[in-house]
Amino acid sequence: MSGSSVVERVTCLGCGCTCDDVAVEVRDGRIVGVTPPCPVGRAWFGDGSIPEHVLVSGSAAPIEAAITEAARLLVESAGELLVYLGPDVSAQAQRAAVALADRLRAAVDSATSEPAAAGLLAAQRRGRAAATLGEIRNRADVLMFWGVDPTQRYPRYLSRYALEPAGTHVPAGRAGRRVISVSIGTDRGPTGADVALEVAPEDELAALSVMRATALGHRLGELPERLGAVPDTALQLTTARYAVLVHEAELSAVPRSPHRTEGLIALTQALNGVTRAALSSLRAGGNRSGAESVLTWQTGFPMSVDFSGGFPRYSPGSRGLERLRGGGFAAVLIVGSAAELAGELEARRAPVHAVVIGPRASEAPLTARVAIDTGVAGIHEGGTAYRMDEVPLPLRPPLPGARSTAETLGALLLEVRARLAERSG
Amino acid sequence: MSAPARLRIVGGAVHDPANGIDGEVRDICIESGRIVSALPDGAPTLDARGMVVMPGGVDIHSHLASSSCNHARRLAPEERAADPVPAPALLDRTAPARSGTGGTVPSTFTTGYRYAGLGYTTAFDAAVAPLMARHSHAELDDTPCVDGGIFLLMGNDEYLLRQIEAGEHARARDYAAWLLGAAGGYAIKIVNPGGVEAWKTGQRNVTGLDDAIGGRKVTPRAVLEVLADAGNALRLPHPVHIHCNNLGLPGNAATTLASMEALQGRRAHFTHLQFHCYGGEPGKGWSSASAKVIEYVYTHPEVSTDVGQVMFGPAMTITADAPVEYLLYQSSGRRWTNIDIELETGCGIVPLAFKEKAAVAALQWAIGLELFLLSEDPWRVVLSTDHPNGGSFLSYPALIQLLMDRSVRDERLKQVNPRLLAGSALADGLSREYTLNEIAIVTRAGPARLLGLRDKGHLGPGADADITIYNRDPDIATMFSTPRYVIKDGTVIVEEGQLRRAPAGRRLRVAPGYDDAIVPDLRRYFEAYSSVSFGNYPVAGLPGEPVAP
Ligand code: SF4
């Protein structure tokens, strides 16, 4: 049984590109090859081994006992509970988790990062002009990278979607596209661009305003010399057939202007008066857009929802993890990986009861009352995940068979309902 | 506590126009989710004496479960914050009662509950990009109480445009069939044929049926013809569902009539007709052209329509007609979302309000009512507000009141801006009042028939036991907004006006046959231009079976 097999068309959640064309080679229950060899994807798949423990207070327990104990704890903490959606679960698991939060009058929040959240809020103020990644491939003749080079964190963004491939309206591929690389201080644009523009961080918003004014056809007054090249760059956009602006929507090493995304949205919208334009927001791996999508259709809001009043309340100004850090909540249900929460829980002084259901729950950096190891969505578990452009894709797990996150949450939901029903009479 | 498999609804005045029953007092018998002709004595009964019994409502054109709806929900959080909806008190404790939010585009569970609360048991989302069908099905999974389906956007599809340009009409038909099966769709939808592709190319829009689309040798006329023929040749239960070119522009009635003439003799459904019935000229003012258009509809039995009534109040414009949304953004100065969807279509969203004091809104309101009141065949001119574009589905009872009660309508007419109403039939005085039977036709029997839903929209033996029972009330809006009982598949889900059960709805979809020879070509096309693998595109694991042709 040492022959290997290859699973085709696997969807990778290593970054928000969510490439669905990956071939994964499996031998003896381990992943031994990933094609094409994207470094981030390779690291994300790893060898596919995960722990398969079920722990109650740190000791091995039968799954039924763990579900019972988790339900008991969660029902006891109803109204003072945070449900946290980690990035590595399917939309099906997210739906079950939000159902639990609703039933338990919990607050629910996701792995949507601070900058991504700021982007969502900007889009709620203005709307936005966007496109699916294939549309960028098929139409973009001018690409402006605003303080980001996708190569490191989104390795196949340029080769698969934005730059190199031929498209319906760009048959020549790279040769048919013009690249504008904008560097904002240390946030560098890509090398090898047709046009490079340097903007000091303190001039960033002014540069965006100048570009927007150019797109709107406003007369510009005298510009400081530092911004002298900006109107010409804007002209490259206004004379494009289909301009795409690309920016980093996630955390980066150096803090950046919280108004950047709003400025880019306004510029993209303005460009649509004279030509066509779309903003492409780079999102990190896992099913982050899925959490926002599920929360929106089930509650009306994309993140930071509080059910404590018996209905969804939007509280984007006080995110779940922030409240947890500040001592809020008696308990937390972590769905998915708990790794990102280690710091939050360390910063908190008051104890919190935790139930962790997700990949590597048993290795979570916290003392969980209940920890149930499940599979990683896309590696061990099927379902749906959303790409950075909110296109839903099927997951084809190359190593199926681990305990399912969605089904475990389903069992927990049944147990919670039964307990609540008992309680109310 | 499970619902009885048998139920006799006793003593109600039954309005079942599909079976020629107009208010006769008779019993309706239900067994195992279907209507039967008789039940043994001693079967459980539901006392409907003094009440009005109709089939469950059928919404032929709504926007309730799509990625576009989700973009709209996200765009206006203040609407949802202003309309919190606690979970209903369901009887069956194991059923998942869910809280949510309302506004013009409610969250999914709330959408299902609110449709049921109005006595509607079937609803179609009329505009889904096939690429995003997986999302729509997930939303429908979370929309209880109603049977649901989706119409697939094809009128600006790259592969179709290529086949039409090459004269490959059989291949275009095979593609439509493949797409319906792959995405779990129910009908072919055309939105602004060629206009959305024009928007994406920079041509910005097409202006009429014979414009070239994005520099190709394809016209909107050809798109209409090829897809109408495909729908009819595939014997789809619902013919091609058309949103014409030039939506919302003065003078567009000419385009609408030209589109109908282009398809003369072919079955076709023209949607939200109100938005396509304007006289006048761009830049030179507006008028009503409803009389001319409705006359054409009446004399051409192959044409059917829904009205797309505008109701005063908040609305959310959500459409694949992205160039129209850009114009709305320019004129309203409000928030605007635009999403270009590769190879298939677009999506535009602008929040809006229709105000009595605005002359154009008043004209739109009047034109919608004229279409209803001048219509001589209610079976082919059915009710919609293009929810939430012309107003929420929650305004259907108020619309029914306007149709049934002339005094209410005339009062309302006095409050609206009269500037553009000169020559309008409504302003000149239309005395017609819809009967209960006509309401039953435009809200259930008619849409069900147009959708080819043989087991819905009527109460004859074999029909799905989807039934709404109203208390009579002199206030028609009250009567229709608070049904006393609603029965879904034989289960009483609304009792004494309260939602008590929320079963999952069924999925309505088709899977027509096609010539396999198309597959290798499609695979090459996907490999060349799509960002999704060909093998990952079809939606797997859909609930239920496709509807038989
Ligand atoms: S680019 Fe991202 S999604 Fe694509 S293979 Fe690499 S890590 Fe995976």
Ligand SMILES: [Zn+2]
């Ligand atoms: Zn519509």
